[in-house]
Amino acid sequence: MQNPQQIQGVSLESIAHEFGTPVYVYDGEKIVEQIETLQKAFSSVPFKIKYATKALSNLSVLKLIKNAGAGIDAVSIEEVKLGMMAGFEAPEIMYTPSGVPFEEIREAVDLGVIVNLDSIPLIREFGKTYGGSVPACIRINPHILAGGNHKISVGHVESKFGISIDLLPEIVEAVNEYGLKIWGLHVHTGSDIYDAEVFLKGGNVLFEAAMQFPELKFLDFGGGFKVAYKEGDPSTDVMEVGRIVTKAFEAFCRKYGRSLELWIEPGKFLVSAAGLLLVKTAVVKSSTTITFAGVDSGLNHLIRPMMYEAYHDIYNLSNPEGKLEKYNIVGYICETDTLAAHRQLPEIRPNDLLVIKNAGAYGYSMASNYNSRLRPAEVLVWQGKAHLIRKREEFEDLTRNQVLIEI
Structure with missing residues (x-):
């Protein structure tokens, strides 16, 4: 299975740069x-x-x-x-x-x-x-x-x-x-x-x-x-x-x-293989048995690995030729939040872009604001151009329908 660097001639790196991470991208x-x-x-x-x-x-x-x-x-x-x-x-x-x-x-x-x-x-x-x-x-x-x-x-x-x-x-x-x-x-x-x-x-x-x-x-x-x-x-x-x-x-x-x-x-x-979730590595840390790559996303954006034990292939867009090492790719949610366990991947460094594949189906549609986190943007690549089809949430979106009463 190929690890695309681009969709319809549009580089994934440029999409991450323009729209930020995490971001869902659909072909x-x-x-x-x-x-x-x-x-x-x-x-x-x-x-x-x-x-x-x-x-x-x-x-x-x-x-x-x-x-x-x-x-x-x-x-x-x-x-x-x-x-x-x-x-x-x-x-x-x-x-x-x-x-x-x-x-x-x-x-x-x-x-x-x-x-x-x-x-x-x-x-x-x-x-x-x-x-x-x-x-x-x-x-x-x-x-x-x-x-x-x-x-x-x-x-x-x-x-x-x-x-x-x-x-x-x-x-x-x-x-x-x-x-x-x-x-x-x-x-x-x-x-x-x-x-x-x-x-x-x-x-x-x-x-x-x-x-x-x-x-x-x-x-x-x-x-x-x-x-x-x-x-x-x-x-x-x-x-x-x-x-x-x-x-x-x-x-x-x-x-x-x-x-x-x-x-x-x-x-x-229809949509699973057409969707990718681009995330950025925030921290890389090692325990005595495993190295963790913590990313700026988690089960609040892609719950399938934790809910269904679903496998999603992941690759390092920033360092595809790096030395292979074993990682647990983990999210930033205060919960056991493992996106991938014991994966052999090219060396992951802070700020590396990782691509989570098969994220089109039941990715954004099952996303939440757990931990009061914001949901990501969505981008559709169509006819050789990346189109923003959902804005990234802002803090005001979390409180839009709340009513703060006098206590």
Whole structure:
């Protein structure tokens, strides 16, 4: 895996100099290439991409994704509104909430997006309120254990997401009782899935359930394509997934009696490798067993290593030919805050620029102000130019909504 010194001819060093560190940097061309790869892989059937907005929800990135021909999947009403601000029309947005108050469902319906119903009580409430006047989708829990870290495996029998496939008769009963118009069925088994057979297994659950719903317009296979985080890491062969899944989908449509649309919801696949986090070394210190390189960032900006034990490749942009030494790359948060452990890297010196790779997905979108730290800037490199797409926070942003009372 290459360690880029530049993106589209723009040097990372110049970006760090112009915008400061830490800073998230996204390669817009890489995002578009990933969309085009999926469009090619599923080109034999009517196909729509619904980008998982939660992965990276910056307005400029969303606009780029829209212009490349994708729609979005939103998991909150705020993501729905962000999508609309970026230019998505309501029919291009799938809203997939989990356990939200019904007031949020009403707001989504009023905005005109399609709602993905994930519980039988929600189906019934939706039916009482709208009957067959508002089309909807139903999220099925397929009872498939798949993916990487257990925290991102969401299709197993004890997951909170979706409605158990074993409750299909109750789903059908509720739909018929209220005359609901069901336009889609949806499954999502988790993240970091690279076996095409897992996607097909989820598809087979959809195919079987779909025969109970005569008004379907689409089947949504979810997302979860695995990306490579280091040399030798396996990743999803999306061309193979497309070949296997579209073949099975075409056979299902013949059995169903008409052609439907096939939807998928990639998040990480579109933006992970397109994103880098540039940080600066603040201090290098040694203990009796390890040398620490402390940087001007931490789990408040990139929580994945601490939350999921995720691996992110890191390289020394300032001293790529230095003597190899072993380091723990640690953040400035008052907490165990390890971004990378026991990494062999060229000698790291104070003020060296380090680049954290695969930071596009669930990086900034999961960032926080923990320790009252400020969130970084975001930069999109597009058509050979670095564009600031989010300003770095300032101290005033921390107190903007606080109210200091008389005590």
